[in-house]
Amino acid sequence: MTSTVLVVDDEPKLRRLVKEYLERDGFIVVEAGTGRRALELIAASRPDLVILDLGLPDLPGEEVAHLVRKDSDVPIVMLTAKAAENDRVMGLRLGADDYVVKPFSPRELVARVEAVLRRTRVAGAGGPQVASYGGGRLAIDAERREVGVDGDPVMLTRTEFDLLAALAARPGRAWSRLELISRVQGYDFEGYERTIDVHVKNLRRKLGDMPPSELILTVPGVGYKLGVERDA
Template sequence: MNEKILVIDDEPSVHEVVRAYLEREGFIVYSADNGLEGLRLAESKQPALLVLDLMLPDLSGEEICREVRRRSDVPILMLTAKSAEEDRVTGLELGADDYLAKPFSPRELVARVKAVLRRTGGGDVPLVEHLSFDGGALRIDTSRREVVAGDRTVDLTPSEYALLLALAQYPGRVYSRFELINRVRGYDFEGYERTIDAHVKNLRKKIEPDPARPRYVETVHGVGYRLGAKPS
């Protein structure tokens, strides 16, 4: 496997447990006990995934998440004592891909890391390599995991990409939030509606000409979402 994981947390016990379980599964683990060191390692080591605590002595996890998202679409798993639903949704809206509350099961953390990395790798193989909608206004190259909206190549997190791909493979079909959470994968059932809504909000900001009046990711009230654009 030999994929690199960066753990940013100020608790030595967390580093010890997470390192032991991840290295047992073949991962290479780097550690930082503060935000500035974490950002430095994220830049120099180019990890496949970040495990990020929200409560750090210098920078907050939210600040780190914003800065990482400004530079990269590396998957982020937030690990924190903030377990309220609103804190979880805030983390997802900042661009995190998953959220695990302390105290946590090390085995569950390993499972979630693997699930997020599977999404990063693309999950199920799409039926076609190139998807185009609205006369080419929205294009998806699945072989390169590249999305172009208008004349812009947009950077999507793994969860945002998986969500868009699920909708794009069957345009016009209405997906319930429960169906989408299973396609995106990696989350508990509890709070799944807010989880999907947070990813849809972020996705619209990136691909819609006017996020307030979406033409691609449409809401079907009382049911879920669909891709409203026509294939081209």
Template sequence: MVQGKRILVVDDEPAILDVVRAYLEREGFAVETAPSGSQALITFARWKPDLVILDLMLPDIAGEEVCKELRRQSDVPILMLTARTGQDEIVEGLALGADDYVTKPFSPRELAARVRAILRRAQGGAAPLVDRMSFGGGALVIDTVRREVTVRGEPVALTRTEMDLLVTLARHPGRVWTREDLIARLRGLDYTGDERTIDAHIRKLRAKIEADPKSPEFILTVWGTGYKFGGTPGAS
């Protein structure tokens, strides 16, 4: 159950704080708000929320810097609020460690759906089908229990969403996934977000695990459809 989980909402617009607080509390969440980056960090340290909704345009500390600091302290899920819709800006936000983003103006219903989906994913589902997967003669090793990935013998840090995406693809080599399939698997059937989120996560994941992200070995694009995992299983 995700009801009762603690949500910290960070935004400098009082109207947004009021609306988001009211909607999330109606959904059964406990909510604290912060109107600035500095107050967000203080509240986070004191309250230990289960998820942070973070505006990028803050009056004192940029939301990106707040995200970096939160990620240094914790792997708490972070959902960014932004008025920026460019692909590069979305990728940049995800690269900082955010799990998802919502563009302004936004629907409180959609925001709550994304919060529920992220929290369900964070608390985990069924036990892993495979504890350890190896591909490309050990070039890529995925430990699903420790949630660790090594690439050519070196550990690689993945965000929660990147790890979930990689495991989903790697467990089904050769299967073609549409963006809608991946959204439903990763975020739940009640997710109504932009499919570009998947593309952004794929781009960042390739940059971390592929020897040449422009000519990937593991995460392959199926033009007009979606993605598939092309790695060949091999001993680690």
């Protein structure tokens, strides 16, 4: 199945370079040089993944990501010249699935894109799988990638859904941060502890799992676990 990738960057030379490498690997590539054009293309062409530069001339990439996340869980790989850890954390808080710092290797970027899409396909494979936890309080539909809490739907990013699905695979089991980031990101990510903590914070907020948390519990010195059992 051929995937469509939207490349959003105001530098034509960089867009052409990324497009060339993606097309070599069989991707269909759509381009946008501004944030507003990117939003139009996301609505019109519904790409499978978005590579989003944060330094756009009209709308900041952060604002574009925020607007996209209001009604879409399309995977976002952020592209930026900001290398500080706090900048990476901010990107993840905005719903990014991955974060690549300029200058970068085009081959590495393609590998990151493939890894994100591969995780998405694996998580969505198989027949209908609707599981409930905690007496029906939490419901996870693996096929549709949908989550509900107390009967209300919750929109998660792909990374947040994959994280919740990993925790729900074995309720009550304590997962280390390294185990979780390996399952969710699929590669060794520098600064993984901060990364997984940000995703957990976002997930708790969306699930309404505010302190003292009941759904996703912190295991001191280890990581996290799902605090409710799967219903029979």
